[in-house]
Amino acid sequence: MLHNLQTKLTKLTKTDEFSSVFNFRKRLSSQHLSFHYQPNTLSLFRLGMVVGKKTQKLAVKRNYMRRVLRELMRKKQEQLLNFDIVIRIQKSFYRNDFVEIETEVDQMIARLKK
Numbered sequence: 001m002l003h004n005l006q007t008k009l010t011k012l013t014k015t016d017e018f019s020s021v022f023n024f025r026k027r028l029s030s031q032h033l034s035f036h037y038q039p040n041t042l043s044l045f046r047l048g049m050v051v052g053k054k055t056q057k058l059a060v061k062r063n064y065m066r067r068v069l070r071e072l073m074r075k076k077q078e079q080l081l082n083f084d085i086v087i088r089i090q091k092s093f094y095r096n097d098f099v100e101i102e103t104e105v106d107q108m109i110a111r112l113k114k
Contacts, residue, residue: 010077011026012084014020021048021086028111030104033069034088034098037112045080047073049087056092063086066091072105 012018024038040046049069051062069087073080093101 004073007095009051010044010046012046012086015111017046017084018050018086028108029090032091032093032101033051033104034090035108035112036086036088038084039082040084041082043081044087045077045083045087047085047087049089051089055089061092061094064070064095065093067103068101076105076109079113083112 012021021036021038023035026037028035028037047070049066051065053062056062057064069089073085073087
């Protein structure tokens with residue numbers, strides 16, 4: 001059984017964990033998102049997200065973007081085993097851009113699996 005995305009094991013929370021992914025220097029970019037990734041030796045994937053205040057000033061909208069991406073990644077978690085992924089949101093999006101964001105995530109996952 002795969003772990004739920006919300007468990008502590010599947011979150012990148014510490015500065016060292018984020019730094020190791022950023023220092024691995026593997027990145028995929030799209031219009032709104034940037035995936036920084038690193039293979040891991042675990043049988044699950046771990047996810048971290050970065051949304052700066054320059055991207056969106058309002059905390060409500062930053063949290064919305066995190067929730068949307070967390071849910072999309074939860075649905076795709078079977079395809080992403082053995083990866084540590086940090087998603088950096090580069091351009092703000094909101095409710096009317098959901099389909100576009102979902103398409104970008106699907107394309108990034110397909111490129112990541114190659």
